[in-house]
Amino acid sequence: MILILLLAIPILGGLLSWGAEKWNPSLPRWISLLALMADFVLALLLWMIPRTHSGTWFAQFDAAWISQWGVRFHLGIDGLSFLLVLLTLFLGILSVISSWRSIQFRVGFFHLNLMWVLSGIIGVFLALDLFLFYFFWELMLVPMYFLIGIWGHENRTYAAMKFFLFTQASGLLMLLSILGLYSIHGLSTGTYTFDYPQLLSTTLSPRTGLFLMLGFFIAFAVKLPMVPLHTWLPDAHTEAPTAGSVILAGLLLKTGGYGLIRFILPLFPSPAHQVSPIVMALAVAGILYGGIMAFSQKDLKRLVAYTSVSHLGFVLLGVFAGTPLALQGAVIQMICHGLSTGGLFILVGGIQDRIRTRNIDKLGGIGSIAPRMTHSALFFALASLGLPGIGNFIGEFLTLLGTYEVHPLLGALASFGSVISAVYSLRIIQTVFHGSLNNTLAAERLVDLSGRETLIMATLVVALLWIGMNPQPLLNATSVELDKVSHAYH
Amino acid sequence: MPITNLLPLAPFFVLSGTIILSLFTSAFSIKTSNTTYGLTLAGIAVSFGILFLPIPYAQITPLIAMDTYAAYYLGVILLSSFGIALLSHDYLPLKKTEATHEYYLILLLATLGACVLVASTHFASFLLGLEILSISLYALISYSREDLRGLEAGTKYLVLAGTSSALLLFGMALTYASTGTLEFGRLANSLPQNPNLQSVLSLGGAMILTGIGFKLALAPFHIWSPDIYEGAPAPIAAFVATVSKGSIFALLLRFLLALRLAPDSRVFSLLAILASASILIGNLTALRQSNIKRILAYSSTAHLGYLLVPILAGVSSGLHASTFYLVSYMITSLIAFSVISLLSTPERDADQISDYLGLFWKRPGVATLFSASLLSLAGMPLTLGFVGKLYLITAAVNSALWVPVAILIGGSAIGLYYYLKIILSVFTPSPDSNLVQKPFSIPARSTLLILSGALLGLGIYPSPLLMLIQRTLENLPQ
Numbered sequence: 010m011i012l013i014l015l016l017a018i019p020i021l022g023g024l025l026s027w028g029a030e031k032w033n034p035s036l037p038r039w040i041s042l043l044a045l046m047a048d049f050v051l052a053l054l055l056w057m058i059p060r061t062h063s064g065t066w067f068a069q070f071d072a073a074w075i076s077q078w079g080v081r082f083h084l085g086i087d088g089l090s091f092l093l094v095l096l097t098l099f100l101g102i103l104s105v106i107s108s109w110r111s112i113q114f115r116v117g118f119f120h121l122n123l124m125w126v127l128s129g130i131i132g133v134f135l136a137l138d139l140f141l142f143y144f145f146w147e148l149m150l151v152p153m154y155f156l157i158g159i160w161g162h163e164n165r166t167y168a169a170m171k172f173f174l175f176t177q178a179s180g181l182l183m184l185l186s187i188l189g190l191y192s193i194h195g196l197s198t199g200t201y202t203f204d205y206p207q208l209l210s211t212t213l214s215p216r217t218g219l220f221l222m223l224g225f226f227i228a229f230a231v232k233l234p235m236v237p238l239h240t241w242l243p244d245a246h247t248e249a250p251t252a253g254s255v256i257l258a259g260l261l262l263k264t265g266g267y268g269l270i271r272f273i274l275p276l277f278p279s280p281a282h283q284v285s286p287i288v289m290a291l292a293v294a295g296i297l298y299g300g301i302m303a304f305s306q307k308d309l310k311r312l313v314a315y316t317s318v319s320h321l322g323f324v325l326l327g328v329f330a331g332t333p334l335a336l337q338g339a340v341i342q343m344i345c346h347g348l349s350t351g352g353l354f355i356l357v358g359g360i361q362d363r364i365r366t367r368n369i370d371k372l373g374g375i376g377s378i379a380p381r382m383t384h385s386a387l388f389f390a391l392a393s394l395g396l397p398g399i400g401n402f403i404g405e406f407l408t409l410l411g412t413y414e415v416h417p418l419l420g421a422l423a424s425f426g427s428v429i430s431a432v433y434s435l436r437i438i439q440t441v442f443h444g445s446l447n448n449t450l451a452a453e454r455l456v457d458l459s460g461r462e463t464l465i466m467a468t469l470v471v472a473l474l475w476i477g478m479n480p481q482p483l484l485n486a487t488s489v490e491l492d493k494v495s496h497a498y499h
Numbered sequence: 500m501p502i503t504n505l506l507p508l509a510p511f512f513v514l515s516g517t518i519i520l521s522l523f524t525s526a527f528s529i530k531t532s533n534t535t536y537g538l539t540l541a542g543i544a545v546s547f548g549i550l551f552l553p554i555p556y557a558q559i560t561p562l563i564a565m566d567t568y569a570a571y572y573l574g575v576i577l578l579s580s581f582g583i584a585l586l587s588h589d590y591l592p593l594k595k596t597e598a599t600h601e602y603y604l605i606l607l608l609a610t611l612g613a614c615v616l617v618a619s620t621h622f623a624s625f626l627l628g629l630e631i632l633s634i635s636l637y638a639l640i641s642y643s644r645e646d647l648r649g650l651e652a653g654t655k656y657l658v659l660a661g662t663s664s665a666l667l668l669f670g671m672a673l674t675y676a677s678t679g680t681l682e683f684g685r686l687a688n689s690l691p692q693n694p695n696l697q698s699v700l701s702l703g704g705a706m707i708l709t710g711i712g713f714k715l716a717l718a719p720f721h722i723w724s725p726d727i728y729e730g731a732p733a734p735i736a737a738f739v740a741t742v743s744k745g746s747i748f749a750l751l752l753r754f755l756l757a758l759r760l761a762p763d764s765r766v767f768s769l770l771a772i773l774a775s776a777s778i779l780i781g782n783l784t785a786l787r788q789s790n791i792k793r794i795l796a797y798s799s800t801a802h803l804g805y806l807l808v809p810i811l812a813g814v815s816s817g818l819h820a821s822t823f824y825l826v827s828y829m830i831t832s833l834i835a836f837s838v839i840s841l842l843s844t845p846e847r848d849a850d851q852i853s854d855y856l857g858l859f860w861k862r863p864g865v866a867t868l869f870s871a872s873l874l875s876l877a878g879m880p881l882t883l884g885f886v887g888k889l890y891l892i893t894a895a896v897n898s899a900l901w902v903p904v905a906i907l908i909g910g911s912a913i914g915l916y917y918y919l920k921i922i923l924s925v926f927t928p929s930p931d932s933n934l935v936q937k938p939f940s941i942p943a944r945s946t947l948l949i950l951s952g953a954l955l956g957l958g959i960y961p962s963p964l965l966m967l968i969q970r971t972l973e974n975l976p977q
Binding site: 074075076077078114115140143144145147148150151154155158159166169170173174177178181182184185188189191192 | 860874879880881885886889892893896897904908911912915916919920923926927928960961962965966969
């Protein structure tokens with residue numbers, strides 16, 4: 010029941026925000042903020058439930074939905090989904106706070122979309138019925154499309170359309186695979202069901218298995234994104250409003266990584282093994298390519314977008330290496346990337362709101378006026394380059410360590426990615442924050458972080474440091490599930 | 500034959516009776532527009548009500564079968580026509596057309612034709628129903644005499660529908676020549692052994708399929724439809740898209756089912772070509788349009804292609820999915836066309852994408868419903884279109900129709916682009932708009948609300964509709 014509430018609160022909160030705009034333009038912000046905070050507390054409560062249930066799920070909800078087809082409304086939460094749901098709500102709260110001033114147009118409808126994306130994402134993390142999973146997978150697209158298409162920057166129409174078409178077209182391939190799996194399971198066992206635990210036992214011929222796996226894989230690889238399916242990402246991230254970028258980079262990409270861990274490896278272990286050398290090579294290509302592209306960008310937001318391509322390459326690498334260490338590294342990397350990139354996007358959004366440009370050549374010397382901004386940026390840059398003591402380091406380190414066991418050469422190549430990330434991270438700091446102030450507008454308009462923004466930065470910094478210094482609780486939370494996945498895969 | 504045997508035909512009698520009554524009232528009185536409107540609504544409502552009476556189902560002469568299948572489609576057609584009549588009542592005064600009472604009369608006639616189609620089990624009743632429907636549509640499409648585009652559309656429809664009827668008729672004649680029967684149910688057992696006659700039958704069958712392809716606007720026989728949709732008054736375009744196409748498709752299903760085709764029959768190869776061509780051509784040509792009615796025409800071609808996909812490996816295995824998708828498509832199209840019709844101005848229909856710029860910020864309710872209908876056509880979750888498309892794909896995957904499924908999925912992905920284009924313009928903020936600003940009338944509003952309730956309600960919980968279709972089809976000889 011608590012899982013239903015977890016989903017319903019953002020949906021209802023969104024509707025309420027939309028309606029509340031009539032009375033007071035700032036009411037939607039408060040409603041959304043409070044709803045998400047309540048939801049966050051609710052999610053934390055889940056952790057308190059004594060886990061005496063059988064298996065790894067510590068709460069489930071199961072009800073009939075479309076009985077003719079064996080579709081059930083089956084939700085479940087385990088350590089992995091718990092962490093990701095927590096991340097979703099945390100970044101959701103920060104997104105609401107970060108758009109407090111920058112979104113003035115149609116505030117109610119903005120928050121409706123924001124809340125509905127979040128509940129779609131939560132649904133994706135909770136669904137244990139493949140029909141339901143696909144349902145949420147598609148459901149989060151439409152509000153995101155509106156967030157980019159209505160509140161985005163100059164080239165928003167193109168970016169929104171590209172985002173939607175890429176993810177939806179690949180989603181249709183996943184739908185085909187889901188239905189193929191459903192049909193094969195039904196024919197062989199006589200029970201037609203979309204239920205994930207039951208489908209796990211489906212026996213597939215190697216050929217069919219490979220095709221079905223590819224359908225799922227392409228959908229997840231587009232979301233993650235994997236080079237060469239990433240081309241929607243720089244456009245969508247750059248054109249989206251700040252909150253949209255935070256949700257895209259911090260959460261939507263993670264649904265791809267989650268899908269790989271939850272569905273690809275357990276449902277199709279041997280086909281996944283079969284393609285793993287190619288996928289891991291592409292992952293390394295993505296790490297290096299994303300880094301190089303990030304280095305050569307003029308647009309600050311686009312730069313941050315490309316760093317995501319690079320960092321999510323580690324996730325892909327870790328998942329397909331498939332050792333318990335690499336999987337844990339991938340999960341930590343997903344969470345920390347969400348936090349650090351979220352921070353960077355909020356900072357870039359802050360800069361753009363103040364001096365109306367994201368062009369690196371026109372920026373410089375911000376450090377002399379805005380020390381709080383600069384220090385936060387420095388922290389996230391260091392996080393991004395993988396400085397020990399910050400969460401991202403744990404993620405990359407575990408991923409690489411796990412990969413060496415399986416594929417030393419690719420592991421070695423991937424570690425070059427850390428070198429490149431040092432180059433582009435420090436370039437941000439040097440060109441944007443150091444040097445002399447060469448923009449007159451900047452000199453007039455630039456003010457340091459407000460109290461609200463400082464609060465966001467401080468929370469993110471604390472969270473990242475906490476994970477970096479003390480990753481054990483996170484590792485414990487997911488170890489049972491990930492060991493199982495890894496065991497099935499190897 | 501005792502008169503009580505005709506009792507199952509009561510809905511037809513009521514419709515015909517209403518038509519005659521309307522004729523009389525228009526003949527003897529001048530200000531009859533509202534009378535015929537009222538009579539039309541009452542006639543449709545009564546025939547719909549009769550469907551719920553415990554009248555035994557029966558085959559009445561070899562021509563008409565009043566079975567659950569016919570009753571189901573009769574219900575769907577009557578409800579759609581009722582909605583279209585309600586919409587027309589708001590639309591016609593805009594256009595200041597004289598003599599609107601004839602409009603409702605012809606609309607009823609077209610409805611009657613569609614009803615005959617879905618109940619017919621014989622080539623004669625098939626042709627009768629089709630002609631009643633088509634001839635009424637010639638008049639309805641070019642109803643506003645001042646509108647040149649409408650006249651052009653009516654003429655085009657006249658020529659093309661005439662040609663396709665001729666093809667059909669010739670095909671029927673060839674079929675009769677080679678098999679000696681005009682009854683659907685007897686065809687399967689009367690196949691000729693003589694190879695010459697077999698080739699005559701193939702030719703006849705191909706002509707019948709071509710004729711039906713024309714009526715359904717399946718590619719490559721779809722060229723007429725965008726012009727007709729664009730030129731016809733919006734409620735009539737809705738009628739062509741839903742009632743007319745739906746009834747012909749229902750007939751096609753019944754016809755194919757009666758033929759008891761082997762899965763390797765050449766008919767399926769022909770249908771597969773029609774389906775694939777419709778999906779690809781329909782979606783690709785829609786990409787380049789800026790007129791919403793034309794987009795809907797091309798997308799309708801694509802949707803009819805989708806409908807054929809699950810029955811490509813044997814009609815009975817895909818029957819449920821096609822039946823479900825057909826009703827989902829009809830509900831969705833009705834909403835889209837209702838919005839177009841209600842937002843039209845006296846000068847022209849609201850059919851340009853630019854007309855919808857910023858609609859959401861002025862009229863959030865209607866804009867949301869319009870977007871929901873487009874999302875349903877695109878097959879997004881929460882809508883009936885999603886469940887329908889899922890059903891289609893499941894049925895096709897179960898029959899291992901991989902190539903048609905791949906085409907269906909490719910087509911849906913292409914289709915997204917133009918639906919999104921419209922939706923984005925609905926949500927793009929824009930200061931000015933030349934759309935109708937007055938609030939909708941209560942009947943129009945309730946029609947929209949009921950249709951949208953069905954679209955979203957059944958999209959989230961489709962079980963009732965699934966059950967209804969299950970019960971409808973279980974008595975059909977398969």
